[in-house]
Amino acid sequence: MKKRDTLLIVDDMEVNRAILRSLFERQYNLLEAENGEQALLLLHEYEEHVAAMLLDLVMPVKNGYEVMEEMGKSGLVSRIPVIVITSDDTAESEVRAFDLGAADIIMKPFEPHVVKRRVQNAVDLCRHKLHLEELVEEQSASLRESNAIMIDALSSIIEYRSVESGQHIRRIRMFTKILLEDVAKAYQEYNLDSRTIEIIADASSMHDIGKIAIPDSILNKPGPLTREEFEVMKTHTTKGCEMLSGLERMNDKEYIGYAYNICRYHHERWNGKGYPDGLKGDNIPICAQVVAIADCYDALTTDRVYKKALPAEQAFNMILNGECGEFSPRLLECFKNVREDFAALSRAYADGVGPKFKPERKELRKPETIDAVNTMEQGQMKYLTLLRYVDSTVMEVDLNTGIYHVVYMPNRDFELLRSGSRFEDSVRAFAQGSVYPDDRGTVLGLLGDYMTQFFSDGLMKRTRKYRVLDQTTGAYYWCYATLLRVDIGNPGQKKVMLVWHRASDEQQEVLLPSTVKEGMYRGTVISRLAGGVMKCRNDKWYTLADNGKGLCDLICCTEQDLSEKYHNRYLEIIFPADRDRVSQEMVSQLEEGRITELEYRLVTEEGKLIWVMDRSILVTEEDGLEYIYTLLVDVTQSHKAMEELQMSAERYKIILDQTKDVIFEWKIATDEISYSSNWEHEYGYQPIMDGISRRLPFASHINPDDIPDVLKFTNDMMTGRPFGDVEFRLANSEGRYCWCRVRATTQFDTAGKPRTVVGIIADIDDEKRATEKLIDRAERDVLTKLYNKRAARHKISRFLELSQGSGCSAMLMIDVDNFKLVNDRYGHMFGDAVLTEMASRISSHFRDSDIVSRIGGDEFMVFMPGIGKHEIAMERAERLMASFQTMFKNNLKDVPFSCSIGIAYSPEDGSDFQSLFQNSDAALYQAKLEGKNRCMQYCKSAVNTAFEFKEEADRPEDERESAEQRGQVTVAKVISMTFQELYDAADFDQAMNSILEMTGRLFHVSRVYIFENCADNEERCTNTFEWCREGIRPQRDELRNLAYGDMGGDYRDNFNEEGVFYCLDITELTPELQCLLADQGIASVLQCSITADGVFKGFVGFDECGTARIWTQEQVDCLVFLSKMLSTFLLKKRAEDRVRESMLNLERVLNNQNSWIYVIDGDTYELRYINEKTHRLAPESRLGICCYDAFFHRDKPCERCPVRECAGKGSSAMEIYNPVLKVWTLADSSRIRWGDRDAFLLACHDISPYKEGEAAEGVTLLNLEDR
Known part of the structure; x- marks a missing residue:
């Protein structure tokens, strides 16, 4: 997800x-x-x-x-x-x-x-x-997988009882799935989705479960069954159903239902001559019909005790021709489509083969051997072929919806039938323009009682006769119009088919004033053609019957050349690369009518290529053959011009592909826009392409805040602006707004009106984000990171402009009382730290939507938009004053902290920034006059009695060196020294202790330490490293194996989203946590978490004992970065320790084995590991030398090497005699990863006692699988 x-x-x-x-x-x-x-x-x-x-x-x-x-x-x-x-x-x-x-x-x-x-x-x-x-869903999938395993186990019982079945169950399941998928594509009425197909395929495993109840003498009889034995065999369908009925307690009722139907009905046949119930046609469940074909195919193509396997092709024909019983014609059409899939699976899963992977269907179904057309498309092709044969115009009409479709039109005499947007309009247009005037009423009857009576009487066919204009000769001819009912099984359905065909029983014609003689059709056609004219037969070669005039001139040859060189075959004159396309397009266009038009290349006598436009008409002549009359026009020059344009377009495309910019063209008249192809690559969705000016404001991916700018740009371009640009945010494929810049140019027509706008959409997001970061940095106060006065003014003014005085907002002016004392007593550096803490305290009391800023020195400004009522601002101000009074209470007792606050409200006290600023500042001044440490709301009369303030309320900021600049040296020094120490360290623990001491001394803290999760329990931690300043009591020995949950609640909850736990004063914590930290002498603490893949692994801590410590933001950032660096090295070190320990444990295990075990590099045969027993047997062996040298004293690899045997299999076993060491071994070898390379592990077992008495040259290679 x-x-x-x-x-x-x-x-x-x-x-x-x-x-x-x-x-x-x-x-x-x-x-x-x-x-x-x-x-x-x-x-x-x-x-x-x-x-x-x-x-x-x-x-x-x-x-x-x-x-x-x-x-x-x-x-x-x-x-x-x-x-x-x-x-x-x-x-x-x-x-x-x-x-x-x-x-x-x-x-x-x-x-x-x-x-x-x-x-x-x-x-x-x-x-x-x-x-x-x-x-x-995961649990369901796991449960289905478990059920499938149990079903396979149960089905295997049948396989082992029926000796000939082999992998029959697996093949049936795959055959069923493949055939069902094709049925689902062709016949949607069966509602076969992928889930249903999977269930039926799994249920097909149970089709022969009833054979468990059949005696072996019948089940495995090698010869034909007697009548009585066949009756017993037929009972396996009902016996299986009885067994499945006992599984009703299973939760998967759907699966059991399919399994029951398959088991009972998979021997039923389409004509009702199957068993056990003699079901017929679609009364047989579709799941059983599919399994029946799969079962029959598998029975024919595999060996059985009573017959040998038949070739797949023979089995296929037997099923199609009903030799195995009659099947559904629909399923047989689908069966044709999956023929190659069935044959491939039969080979891949043949008995005794058992492939290790399932064949890919896309590899099995090769385009050149399988019909690419599905069953529905085949039906459509047969339909169109029939229409072409009858040579009639055909229209389909649905009177319920008004939809009509002229399916086939052999000539242009009925062209007006396509002219109307509705059926009624098309009929009227046809009657008016193509029907003899006296017969038009007959045609228009289709729209009246004629059609009504057709449906009310329940008729299926009705025919009328009238005269239609021959568009070629200008004469009228008699035509039959037949009305056919479609879908007669549904009384409410009003679908008809209209068929017009020329009358052959009468040759009556009514001629117009420009009369022509009967039989002049061919002469009229040819007389209208000019240029290269020819006549050819409609065969696969387009054999020339009459080359007419101009063909020889066109290709610069003689009639003798046509006969001798081209064999009077027009197809051979066509450029070879175009022949297939010409044939396909010709067939395609003739399926829709008798007239064709296409372009292709011819080869002249000199070998040159010329482009021709081919306009043809198909005519059936008196001999019953079809002829194609063709006009050829040389269009070579125009094609050359088009190729130049195409080359130019390709060059532009190459240029465009090198950039991320999107090119667009906006046609102003039609309000349509097109984009270059890299739009979807950049943005991942379809853009708006029509109705731009209408749809853009309401339904687009543009940020709503930018839509006014975009609309202004589009209006400017539409009204004739020659150039324009606009920047806006556009959502990409992941829903992120990215900045774009549109630059466009307007193209004008001859009248000077804007016609087209062409431009580019450039991605400027990185540039814009970088600019925004710079702007944000410029808008921030260097010390406190709050907004500065200029940025706050801009944001507040923008909000007030948009709100237009609606809703209540408040501006708070905050001044720290007596702050000069802090600077005088402790210095400006300490004063900066106090200001930073104050800014953080102020921000914490206000909303994220509020604008908090530092406007100079010790003055702050807060703007609260949309507060609803004044009490909310007053309540926040009082909470802030109370918070200031507790700030540094335990650390700076001689300097009490407080603040004064002035509040002005919008729109009462002003609806613009300047008014609010002056009035809130006046209220602040009034609070100062009344004794400080208080909050005052603006009241004009009270303020006027106190002072007269100036219009410009801006105050200059004190010039002082920023805390950021002062902290840069320390930060860089700590990071550099830490990294160098860790990088050069030979002793990691010593380096870590050194870094903790360095950090503690640089930052003047009392204690620096690291806690890590316990190795055996992630819920506990231990203090593993610690440095303490002189006089600070170490805690490392006491803080071991601590439970996070016992440390004042779950201690990990104290860390924020950034992984930081910072507490200036521990008295602000819970009593339990105060007690825990106070026992260690801690006054304030800063800790940073150690995480790996989002999991808490410990923390790095910095304690200040005695008095509370105020950390500047720069110090916090530096220590957080330092902690992350230590965490990275520490986690890496712990991972290396675990790997090293695992390797040591592995070596201990291998050394304790009673076998000679060693590891060999697969490429060099060098020894990578030798266990102790091997080294005792061959003392001269050592790591790095080749195995054949160490054990056999050879200078090249052995002829019979277990490594080579294992290389292609993954594992192998081999008996080996070593004449040097005089031992017989059984060498088991397997491929492994050793370190970062492929290697082979050999475990050699001593079998010398078993080989006594055998000759050395009789060693037999044993494959582990054969054994």
Whole structure:
């Protein structure tokens, strides 16, 4: 299952989307839609990526209710939780939303933290449900596999009783599956999906289960059965059903049902002459019909006690021709399609063969030997062949739906039947333009009582006669129009077939003023053709009957050349590479009518190639043969021009393929757009291609915030702007918004109006993301990483502009009281650390959607959009003041911390940034005047009595060196020294202790240590490394084998998502955790987790004892990075230790074996390992020398080498006599991986006592499988 990490936010208000975006942008990838139609488009495109949808109810195009209705119909609502966010708190709205499938409803205005928690709960619940469904499916698959094993075991009983059956059960199962798959393609009415096919194929194993009850004397009789014996044999069908009835307690009722039908009815036949019940036709279950063919084929093609196997081709013909009983004609058509599959499986799974892999069907079914057309296509071909034979115009009509289809039209006399959008229109047009005036009423009767009476009387066929205009001669001829009923088995179905054919019993004609003589048809056709004209027979060679005029001139030859060189075969004049195509296209076009048109190449007498346009008509002459009259036109020059254009297009394509840019062409008049082929490669889905100006605003993958810019661009180009560009975000195949830049040029027609817009869509996402990072860095305060004043001003102004005074927002101005004392007493470096901690404390009290900034010195500004009521801002301000009073309480008792806060509200106190800033600053000033450490809301009268503030409220920031710059030297030094120490270390433990000491001294901490999970229990940990400053008591010997769950709860829960546990003051922790840390003398702590593949493996810690420690962000980042580096080396070292221990254990095991065991390199024959017993037998052997040298004193490999025997099989066994060591051994060899190379393990067992008395030259090679 793909990772679901995307939230879809659907709201037509940009300000609402902005608030929700700020809540979730760090946790999720976000997609946005501003109407229901666009939401559904994105849902269907990114269904597997979307974790949840936040849906507004009141929207244009499609509202939220309609979106949920569509999701319910498609099943999406059960896989994607929908959280409705609305201001409609009526009971009817809630009930309707929940009835449509909403997972939760959140009322506006909302508390952001509550929204985040409820959305996360819905996502987690849905993920858990989907995970459980996967587990259930896995369990079901495992259960089915277990059932299949039991069924195979039960079926094997029959195989061992019936000596001739061999792998009969396996073949039947495969035959059944293959034939069912073809039936499913051809006949959808059987409702055979892949799951049903698998069940039937498995159930086919039980078809002969009843043979268990048949006596061996009958079951394995070598000759024909007597009548009485055959009656006993026939009972195996009913006996098997009795056995299956006893399995009703099995939960899989569907499987048992198929198995029962197959067992009972697989000897029934289509004509009712089978047994045991004599069922006929489709009364026989389709599963039994398929197994019957499979069983019959297998019986014919395998050896039985009473007969020898027949060739597959003979068996195939016997089944098709009814020699084994009559089968369904439909299934026989499918059986033809799988003939090669059946034959290949018979060979692969023949008795006694047993392949190790299942043959691939795509290899078995070769295109050149198997009809590529399925059964339905074959039926269509036969249908069209019949129509061509009768030479009649045929139309199919469904009067219930109004759909009509002219299936076949041999000439253009009935062309008007295709002219109408409805059946009635086509009939009227045909009557008006092609029927003799006196007969038009007869034709129009099809639209009235004639057709009504046809159905009301239940007729199946009705014929009328009228005169039709011959478009070639200009004369009218008599024509029969026959009405045929289709699907007479369904009384409510009103489908008919109309057939028009020329009357042959009367030759009456009514001539127009430009009369022509009877029998002038051929002369008229040829007289209208000009250029290279010929007549040929409609055979496979297109044999020339009359080359007419111009053919010889066209190819620069004589009539004698045509006869002697080309044998009067027109096909031989055609360029060989075009012959197959010409034949195929000719047949294809003649299936639809008598007129053809195609282009191909001819070879002239000089060997040159010329392109010709071939326009032909098929005529049946008096001799009963079909002739093709052809006009050939030389189009070589036009083709050369086309080839030049094609070459030019290919050059452009090569250029385009070298770039990721997408080329597009927008036709303004038709509002259609086409893209270059690399669109789908870049974005993975089909773009909008028509109705651009209409569909773009409502149903596209463009970020809704960018749609106004895109619409402005399209309008500018449509109104005649010659050049234009626009940048916007476009969703890719994974649902991620990527930045694109469109640059386009307008092309104008002769009247100067814009006709086409051509341009490129360039991927600028990397460039844009890099720019955004630089912008974000520029927008941040260097010390606190909060927004600076300029960035905050821009964001707040943008929000106020979008909200247009709707909703309540608040601006808080915060000033730290008496902060100058901190700088004076402890210095600016310490003051920076305090400011960093304050910024973190302020951010923690506000929402992710709130804008928190440092605007200078010790002043901060917070903007809270969409708070709903004033009390929320006041409550946050009071909590912040209380938090400031407890800050550093135990560390800096001589410097009390507090803050003053001024609040202004929008829109009451101002609807633009400048007004809010001035008023909140005025409120802050009032709070300072009234004694500090308090919060004041803006009141104009109170402020005016206190002071007169200036319009420009910006204050200059103090110039000081940034903490980032001061920390760079320390960070670089620690990282460099740590890496060098680990890289050069000969003793890992010593290097690790050295690094801990170096880090502790550089950062002036009390204790640095590492805890690792216990090797035998991941729920416990041990202090493995430790460094302590002078005067600090070590804890390593005491902190061993500790349970995480006993350390004040599960100790691992203290680490955040980044794997960091930071506590400035342990008194803020739980009593249990305080006790645990206080016993170690810890005042503040920073710890970083050690993880491997997401699993907690321990942690690296830094303690400060005595007084609390304030860590700057730079220090935290450095120590986190250092911890990750130590973790990487530590985990690698532990893995190497485990591998080394495993190798030692393996060597101990091999050394204790009572066999000579050694390992040989497969390429060089060098010894890679020798156990102790081998070394005692051959003391001169050692690692690195070749085995034949060490044991046989040879200079080349042995002729009979167990390694060579094993190379092609995976394992082998061989008896070997060693004349040097004078021992007989049975050498078992097998292929293994030794270290990083392929090798062979040889275990040589002493068999000298058993070989006494045998001659050395009689050694026999024994293959392990033969033994």
